[in-house]
Amino acid sequence: MNNMNRRNFLKSNAAATAGLALTATGAGPRPAKAANPKTVRIGIVGMGGRGNSLMRNLLLMKDVEIRAVCDLRRQKVTAAQNAVVKAGGAKPEGYANDEYTFRQLMDRDDLDAVVIATYWEWHAPMAVCAMKAGKYAATEVPAAYTLEECWDLVRTYEQTKVPCMMLENWSFRRDNLAVLNMIRKGLFGDIVHCHCAHSHDCIDHWFFNATTGEDRWPAKYIVEHNRDQYPTHQMGPVISWMDINCGDALDYITSTATNCFGINDMFERKFGKDHPGAKRKYAQGDIVTSVIRTKMGKTIVSNYDMQLPRPYDNRWLIQGTRGLYNEQREAVYILGESPKYHQWESFGPYQEKYEHSWWKKGAQGGHGGTDYIELAQFVKAVRNKTQTPIDVYDSVAMSVIGPLSEKSISLGSAPVKVPDFTAGKWKTRKPTFAVEA
Numbered sequence: 001m002n003n004m005n006r007r008n009f010l011k012s013n014a015a016a017t018a019g020l021a022l023t024a025t026g027a028g029p030r031p032a033k034a035a036n037p038k039t040v041r042i043g044i045v046g047m048g049g050r051g052n053s054l055m056r057n058l059l060l061m062k063d064v065e066i067r068a069v070c071d072l073r074r075q076k077v078t079a080a081q082n083a084v085v086k087a088g089g090a091k092p093e094g095y096a097n098d099e100y101t102f103r104q105l106m107d108r109d110d111l112d113a114v115v116i117a118t119y120w121e122w123h124a125p126m127a128v129c130a131m132k133a134g135k136y137a138a139t140e141v142p143a144a145y146t147l148e149e150c151w152d153l154v155r156t157y158e159q160t161k162v163p164c165m166m167l168e169n170w171s172f173r174r175d176n177l178a179v180l181n182m183i184r185k186g187l188f189g190d191i192v193h194c195h196c197a198h199s200h201d202c203i204d205h206w207f208f209n210a211t212t213g214e215d216r217w218p219a220k221y222i223v224e225h226n227r228d229q230y231p232t233h234q235m236g237p238v239i240s241w242m243d244i245n246c247g248d249a250l251d252y253i254t255s256t257a258t259n260c261f262g263i264n265d266m267f268e269r270k271f272g273k274d275h276p277g278a279k280r281k282y283a284q285g286d287i288v289t290s291v292i293r294t295k296m297g298k299t300i301v302s303n304y305d306m307q308l309p310r311p312y313d314n315r316w317l318i319q320g321t322r323g324l325y326n327e328q329r330e331a332v333y334i335l336g337e338s339p340k341y342h343q344w345e346s347f348g349p350y351q352e353k354y355e356h357s358w359w360k361k362g363a364q365g366g367h368g369g370t371d372y373i374e375l376a377q378f379v380k381a382v383r384n385k386t387q388t389p390i391d392v393y394d395s396v397a398m399s400v401i402g403p404l405s406e407k408s409i410s411l412g413s414a415p416v417k418v419p420d421f422t423a424g425k426w427k428t429r430k431p432t433f434a435v436e437a
Contacts, residue, residue: 031108031109031110031111031112031134031135032109032110034110034112036063038063038383039063039064039065040063040064040065040112040113040379040382040383041065041067041110041111041112041113042058042064042065042066042067042111042112042113042114042115042379043066043067043068043069043070043092043105043106043108043111043113043114043115043135044066044068044069044070044080044114044115044116044117045069045070045071045102045105045114045115045116045117045118045126046070046071046116046117046118046119046122046140047069047070047071047073047076047077047079047080047117048071048076048117050117050140051071051080051115051117051118052079052080052083053371054115054117054140054167054371054375055069055080055083055084055115056083056365057365057371057372057375058115058375058379059083059084059087059089060364060365060372061375061376061379063383064379065089065090066084066089066092067092067093067108067110067111068092068093068094068095068105068108068111069081069084069092069093069094069095070094070095070096070101070102070105071095071096072096072098072099073096074094074096076096077094077095077096078094080092080094081094093105093108102126102129103129106126106129106130106133106135107133111135112135112136112382113130113135113136113137113138113378113379113382114126114130114135114136114137114138115138115139115167116130116137116138116139116140117140118140119217120142120145120218120221121145123139123140123142123143123144123145123149124139124143124144124145124146124149124150124152124153125149125152126139127139127143127153127156127164128152128153128156130162130164131156131157131160131162131164132156132160132162134160134162135162136162136163136164136165136378136381136382136388137162137163137164137165138164138165138166138167138375138378138388139164139165139166139167139395140166140167141166141167141168141230141232141233141398141399142166142230142231142232142398142399142402143164143166143232143392143395143396143398143399144395144396144399144400145399145402145403146403147400147403147404147419150396150399150400150403150419150421151419151421153392153395153396154392154393154396154421157392163381163387163388163391163392164388164391164392164395165378165381165388165389165390165391165392165395166232166390166394166395166398166399167374167375167378167390168232168233168236168374168390168395168398169236169370169371169374170232170233170234170236170237170314170370171236171237171239171240171374171389171390171433171434172358172370172373172374172377172434173237173368173370174351174355174356174359174363174368174369174370175327175347175351176236176237176316177356177358177359177434178350178351178354178355178356179237179241179318179325179354180237180240180241180356180434181354181355181356181436182325182332182350182354183241183318183320184431184435184436185354186322187322187323187334187337188318188319188320188321188322188323188324188325188334189320189321189322189323189335190320190321191241191242191243191298191318191319191320192298192299192319192320192321193298193299193300193301193317193318193319194238194241194242194298194299194300194301194316194317194318194319195300195301195302195315195316195317196234196235196237196238196300196301196302196303196314196315196316196317197234197302197303197304197305197313197314197315198230198231198233198234198303198304198305198306198314199303199305199306199310199312199313199314199315200305200306200310200312200313201306201307201308201309201310201311201312202218202306202307203262203263203266203306203307204266204270206218207219207222207263207306208277213267213270213271213275213277221284222263222282222283222284222307223280223282223283223284224283225283225284225406226257226283226284226285226288226406226409226410227255227257227284227288227304227402227403227405227406227409228255228288228290228302228304228401228402228405229284229304229306229402230304230306230402231290231302231304231398231399231401231402231405232398232399233314234302234303234314234315234316235300235302235397235398235401236398237316238300238302238316238318239394239397239398239433240394240431240433240434241318242294242298242300243431244294244394244397244426245393245394245397245421245422245426245429246426246429246430246431246432247296247426247427247429247430247431248294248295248296248298248426249294249295249397249418249420249422249426250292250294250295250397250418251292251293251294251295251417251418252292252293252415252416252417252418253290253291253292253293253401253404253405253408253415253416253418254290254291254408254413254414254415254416255288255289255290255291255404255405255406255408255409255413255416256288256289256290256409256413257284257285257287257288257289257409258285258286258287258288259285259286260281260282260283260284260285260286260307261286262286262307262308262309263277263282263284263286263307264277264278264279264280264282284307285409286305286307286308287303287304287305287307287308288303288304288405288409289301289302289303290302290303290304290401290405290408292401292418295426302401303315304405313328314327315327315328316328322334322335322336323335323337323338325347326344329344329347330346330347330348331344331345331346331347332344332345332347332350333345356434356436357436357437358373358377358434359373374389377389387432389432389433389434390433391432393421393422394433396421397418397421400418400419400421404416404418
C-alpha cells in the first residue's frame with residue numbers, strides 16, 4: 001500500500017473508533033462463542049518466516065485452533081493451510097487477494113484473537129483493526145513504527161478495552177525472568193541504571209539477499225530512516241526490570257548515530273565495488289546510542305548495532321544500590337552475598353534458585369522456548385478474558401524509542417520528551433508482568 005492510501009486507511013480507522021458503539025464493558029463487538037469454551041480460535045496475518053514460526057508454536061498447544069490465515073502471496077497461504085492440516089487441524093480459511101484482504105479475516109465472528117507478523121508499517125493498523133473487531137491483538141515487534149501509531153494503539157485500547165500485546169519474546173527468556181525475580185526479591189537493592197543493546201549482524205542475510213544483494217523487505221527502512229530500528233529486543237526485559245509504567249516512566253531520550261560505513265563495505269567486499277548496493281547512500285548509521293532518563297531519575301543506555309560484523313549479543317547490565325547483573329559475563333555481584341569483595345560470581349546458581357515458574361515446566365519451540373512461553377501466556381489471557389502479560393502501554397513504551405530516537409538524531413542529539421501514554425497512571429499502577437504468586 002502506498003503512503004497516501006495507508007494514511008487514508010488510518011484516518012478511516014480513527015473515524016470508526018470515534019463512532020464505535022460500545023457495550024456496557026466498554027468493549028467492541030465480541031466474536032461468537034466457541035463450542036468448547038476452552039478453545040482459543042486464532043487468525044494469523046503474515047505467513048512469512050516469522051508468521052509460520054509463530055503458527056508452529058500455536059499448533060503445539062492444546063485447545064488452540066488456527067481458523068484463518070492471510071498473506072499477500074497465495075502460495076504462502078496454501079502452504080500454511082497445508083501445515084495446519086498436517087498437524088491434525090481443520091483446514092483454515094485462506095485470504096490472499098490484496099493489501100486490504102486482512103480486513104475480511106478481522107470481520108470473521110469465529111476468531112478470538114489475531115496474530116500479526118507482517119511488515120513493520122502494518123503492525124499498528126492491523127492491531128487497531130483487530131481491537132475494533134473485538135479480537136485480542138498480538139503483534140510482532142515493533143508494535144508501532146511512528147509516534148502517531150503508538151497513540152492509535154493506546155486510544156483504541158482505551159476505547160474498546162480489547163487487549164493488545166506486542167510479542168517481545170526476550171521479555172520471556174529464562175535468564176531475564178530469573179533476573180526479574182532477583183530484582184523483586186531485593187537482591188540488587190534499588191535499580192539505578194541499565195545498559196542494553198540489539199547487537200546482531202543482519203546486513204548480509206536479513207536486510208539484503210545473501211546471494212544477490214538485492215533488497216529484502218527491511219532494506220527500505222535503513223535507506224530512508226536513521227534511528228534505533230529495532231529497540232524492543234533489548235528494552236523488553238528492561239521495561240519490567242525497572243518498573244516502567246508501574247512506578248516509573250520514561251521521561252526523555254537523547255540519541256546519537258554514527259555515519260553509515262558498514263553497509264557499503266559489506267557490498268564492496270562481497271559483491272564488488274560496482275554493485276549498486278556499494279554505491280548507494282543509506283540514511284541509517286551503523287551504531288545508534290540512546291540515553292534515556294526516567295521520571296524517577298534513573299538511566300538507560302540502549303544501542304542499535306545491526307550493521308557491522310559481530311556475534312549476537314544483548315549486552316544487558318542492570319545495576320542497583322546493592323549489586324548488579326552482567327549478561328555478557330554471565331555473572332553477578334551482590335553486596336554481602338557474593339563470596340569475594342568486588343569480584344564477580346557465576347550467574348548459573350542464581351538462575352536455578354530464582355527460576356521463574358513459567359520455565360519450571362520446561363519449554364519447546366523457537367528461540368529456545370521463549371516463543372512458546374510468550375504465546376502460551378497470550379493464549380491463556382485470551383481464554384480467561386484477562387489482560388495480556390505485555391499490555392498496550394508497555395508495547396508502545398518499547399516501540400516509541402524508534403521514532404523518538406530518529407527525531408533526536410535529526411535535531412543534533414537534542415533531548416526529546418517521551419509521551420506519557422498512561423496519562424499519569426504509571427504513578428499508581430502495580431507491576432503485573434510475570435508476577436509470581
